[in-house]
Amino acid sequence: xxxxxxxxxxxxxxxxxxxxxxxxxxxxxxxxxxxxxxxxxxxxxxxxxxxxxxxxxxxxxxxxxxxxxxxxxxxxxxxxxxxxxxxxxxxxxxxxxxxxxxxxxxxxxxxxxxxxxxxxxxxxxxxxxxxxxxxxxxxxxxxxxxxxxxxxxxxxxxxxxxxxxxxxxxxxxxxxxxxxxxxxxxxxxxxxxxxxxxxxxxxxxxxxxxxxxxxxxxxxxxxxxxxxxxxxxxxxxxxxxxxxxxxxxxxxxxxxxxxxxxxxxxxxxxxxxxxxxxxxxxxxxxxxxxxxxxxxxxxxxxxxxxxxxxxxxxxxxxxxxxxxxxxxxxxxxxxxxxxxxxxxxxxxxxxxxxxxxxxxxxxxxxxxxxxxxxxxxxxxxxxxxxxxxxxxxxxxxxxxxxxxxxxxxxxxxxxxxxxxxxxxxxxxxxxxxxxxxxxxxxxxxxxxxxxxxxxxxxxxxxxxxxxxxxxxxxxxxxxxxxxxxxxxxxxxxxxxxxx
Amino acid sequence: xxxxxxxxxxxxxxxxxxxxxxxxxxxxxxxxxxxxxxxxxxxxxxxxxxxxxxxxxxxxxxxxxxxxxxxxxxxxxxxxxxxxxxxx
Numbered sequence: 001x002x003x004x005x006x007x008x009x010x011x012x013x014x015x016x017x018x019x020x021x022x023x024x025x026x027x028x029x030x031x032x033x034x035x036x037x038x039x040x041x042x043x044x045x046x047x048x049x050x051x052x053x054x055x056x057x058x059x060x061x062x063x064x065x066x067x068x069x070x071x072x073x074x075x076x077x078x079x080x081x082x083x084x085x086x087x088x089x090x091x092x093x094x095x096x097x098x099x100x101x102x103x104x105x106x107x108x109x110x111x112x113x114x115x116x117x118x119x120x121x122x123x124x125x126x127x128x129x130x131x132x133x134x135x136x137x138x139x140x141x142x143x144x145x146x147x148x149x150x151x152x153x154x155x156x157x158x159x160x161x162x163x164x165x166x167x168x169x170x171x172x173x174x175x176x177x178x179x180x181x182x183x184x185x186x187x188x189x190x191x192x193x194x195x196x197x198x199x200x201x202x203x204x205x206x207x208x209x210x211x212x213x214x215x216x217x218x219x220x221x222x223x224x225x226x227x228x229x230x231x232x233x234x235x236x237x238x239x240x241x242x243x244x245x246x247x248x249x250x251x252x253x254x255x256x257x258x259x260x261x262x263x264x265x266x267x268x269x270x271x272x273x274x275x276x277x278x279x280x281x282x283x284x285x286x287x288x289x290x291x292x293x294x295x296x297x298x299x300x301x302x303x304x305x306x307x308x309x310x311x312x313x314x315x316x317x318x319x320x321x322x323x324x325x326x327x328x329x330x331x332x333x334x335x336x337x338x339x340x341x342x343x344x345x346x347x348x349x350x351x352x353x354x355x356x357x358x359x360x361x362x363x364x365x366x367x368x369x370x371x372x373x374x375x376x377x378x379x380x381x382x383x384x385x386x387x388x389x390x391x392x393x394x395x396x397x398x399x400x401x402x403x404x405x406x407x408x409x410x411x412x413x414x415x416x417x418x419x420x421x422x423x424x425x426x427x428x429x430x431x432x433x434x435x436x437x438x439x440x441x442x443x444x445x446x447x448x449x450x451x452x453x454x455x456x457x458x459x460x461x462x463x464x465x466x467x468x469x470x471x472x473x474x475x476x477x478x479x480x481x482x483x484x485x486x487x488x489x490x491x492x493x494x495x496x497x498x499x
Numbered sequence: 500x501x502x503x504x505x506x507x508x509x510x511x512x513x514x515x516x517x518x519x520x521x522x523x524x525x526x527x528x529x530x531x532x533x534x535x536x537x538x539x540x541x542x543x544x545x546x547x548x549x550x551x552x553x554x555x556x557x558x559x560x561x562x563x564x565x566x567x568x569x570x571x572x573x574x575x576x577x578x579x580x581x582x583x584x585x586x587x
Contacts, residue, residue: 222540225560252544427541446515446523446530446537453535461536465520 002141002166004072006173006207007032014184014210020062021234022215027062029210034134035063039070041137042129046122048101050075050139053149055099057081057090057108060194060215063126065203067103068194072147075139079149079161080194083218084458087111089159091118093151097161097359143167149359150197150297153400153460155391157407161359162297171352172300173204175325179291179304180238180265184210187262189236191216191245196398197297198269201240221245222396224253235262240293242397243273244427250277251427256284269293269301270397272317272385274426279310294320294385296399299369300353302327305382319382320375327351331375331383339377346389347375393422395429398459405431405462408455409448414439417471419479420462423488430463434471434484442467466491500582506554506575513549514571518542528572538568550574556581 010019011033019032027035048054054071056078058064071078079099081090091112094102101122102109109123141147147166154160176182188206190213192198206213214234220226227249231239246268249255266281266288273292282290290307305321323329330338331345339345350368357364374386391402402420409418417436424430435442443451445465452461466487472480501509507528514526518537532538538546546568550556556578558567567577 219565220563223543223560223563226563229560444523445520446526446535449519449535449537453531458534458536458539461539463539 001143001170002072003147003169003204004036004069004138006204007036007069008138010184010207010210017184017210018212019207019210020065020213020215022061023217024061026212032062032066032069035066035130036069036073037134037137038132039066039126039129040073041070041134042124042132043070043074043076043101044137045132046101046124048074048076050141051146052076052101053079053097053099055079055081055090055094055102055104056194057083057102057104058126059083059218060190062215063130064103064194065213067126068148072141073138075141075145077146077148079151081151082193082195082457086454086456087115088455089457091115093159093161094118094121096151096159097149141166143170144356146356150195152297153392153404153457155401155403157404159404163356163359164300165356168300168353168355169200169204171327172325173201173208176201176205176301177208179324180205182206182209182211182238186211186238187234187236188213189216189231189234189239189241190214191221191239191241192397193218193221197300198240198242198397200300201267201293205238222248224249224251224255228253228255228258231260231263232258235260237262238265238267239263240267240269242270243268243277244271244396244429246281247274247277247427250280256280260285263288265289265291267291267293269295271394271426275310275314275317277426278307278318279312279314282307282310292318292320295349295353296369296371296373298355298364299327299349299371301325302349302351302353303329303383316384319378319384321382323351325351325353327353329383331377332370339375341377341379344374344376344386347371347373347383395422395431395459396427400431400460405433405452405456405460408452408460409433409435409462411455412443412448412451414443417479419471419481419484421481421484421488423485423492431460432464432466432488433462434466434468434487436468436470500579501554503575503579506578507571509553510571510574513546513553514538517545517549526571528575529570532570532574533565533568543568546574550578554578554582556585 011029015030018026019029020027054076056067068078103124144165149161151159151161188202190202292305293301294303295301303320304324305319328350332348333345348368354369372389375383405420406418414437415435416438420433472483474480
């Protein structure tokens with residue numbers, strides 16, 4: 001079974017069901033199947049072969065999804081690229097995994113056309129491809145063949161390509177549709193962008209059962225009033241997003257004042273859900289199932305926890321739960337032995353959802369994947385997330401390697417040293433950069449935002465800058481991040497008092 | 500209603516002083532606010548409150564699209580248009 005068989009099968013069984021609803025219109029399974037066939041045909045006519053990487057740099061739409069399907073039908077590999085990333089970042093990814101065909105808009109292609117290293121890159125504009133004949137091609141892939149690559153932030157400033165096979169994705173999707181008891185009557189919301197792994201459930205969960213996937217346009221993804229309007233008109237039965245989005249609708253959109261009778265499952269992942277907000281939702285919607293999903297991009301979703309009770313005095317976020325998708329998970333201590341209840345260790349994952357590896361690196365093989373997440377084991381067998389072992393942070397569900405931002409800042413001629421920290425939780429999380437400079441006048445926040453915007457995805461642009469004569473160091477010569485963190489907490493408290 | 504230039508001036512001061520660090524000068528009517536992450540999804544809520552307080556305009560949900568917040572000039576046009584519609 002391949003990822004592209006899901007749409008083909010559903011188109012055969014439920015040709016008239018709505019498959020995709022985007023901002024413009026709805027597409028039946030029959031229409032999506034035709035579109036995917038036309039796009040596969042257009043890609044084939046332009047010389048795309050099995051195994052080739054096809055970049056997709058477009059905003060969300062049914063057509064973008066058909067592009068992904070079209071590439072898979074040729075046994076090619078699709079690489080969804082962040083529509084909000086600057087050309088320099090896109091170029092780095094194109095070169096990293098050797099993309100020779102990019103599906104994009106003429107406007108976006110223009111932004112890349114002057115780049116010397118991309119002179120060989122060919123483009124396919126979806127609108128023109130729709131004129132193609134529908135081709136009856138669907139080349140089967142082996143279960144362990146590469147299906148798509150998702151790029152995430154890398155600690156040295158180069159994005160890392162996580163390679164996901166058909167088996168990796170389907171192990172998770174099949175577990176999810178069974179756990180959710182999803183049917184062709186369901187309506188999956190899609191909040192996450194396509195380059196973010198949360199979208200895998202929305203798209204393929206829907207395609208697997210002949211259900212509809214309702215695309216939320218990027219432009220309103222953090223606009224509480226519009227999101228609630230979307231909930232009311234699109235009537236999803238299954239909602240999946242990062243907790244920040246739910247908090248935002250709760251705090252700034254009066255989410256609880258609206259009736260949402262269609263909603264039956266609410267899934268969240270990507271960051272801890274502050275318990276006070278989750279409690280309000282959970283108590284308000286007794287008929288809705290609440291599921292916390294967990295897993296880095298490298299392992300898809302490998303654990304889950306269904307909320308069944310939240311005590312009034314509970315202050316910690318809900319656990320990440322236990323293994324799912326056919327995986328095994330365990331906490332590992334420094335000495336390599338598994339943790340016992342009450343102990344702390346690094347969460348390890350082994351099983352069918354663990355990625356093939358990073359593009360351009362050694363295959364990961366059958367080894368367990370160390371997540372870098374510290375967990376503790378509860379007496380009832382659930383794992384609880386405690387924090388990170390390294391400098392990776394989450395901002396509104398996006399994972400960010402601090403080193404990625406620091407590398408970009410150090411490329412600024414005036415900056416001689418920098419340390420980036422995050423503070424605040426959930427929707428109020430902020431990225432703060434401490435810098436020391438070799439010029440008397442340190443660059444302003446405006447200048448640094450511009451500088452970041454030319455190099456980094458938009459969600460990695462810093463929110464504040466704090467120039468210091470020099471950065472504090474610990475006795476063993478590392479930047480003293482704890483001292484900086486204290487400084488930040490102090491400043492934000494002062495700020496609150498001033499207000 | 501205020502003149503367009505005056506709206507832009509007030510917006511510029513707001514962005515430089517309240518959104519940025521107070522040391523950031525040179526925000527002009529064409530500075531790409533969204534592209535450079537100056538107005539991000541979290542700042543948007545504060546900006547809408549500012550527009551309400553300063554110019555007595557409530558931006559309707561269907562106007563909250565990226566094109567209207569791309570830079571100070573487009574925000575000023577949005578304020579003027581919304582204000583004229585609110586009066587009717």
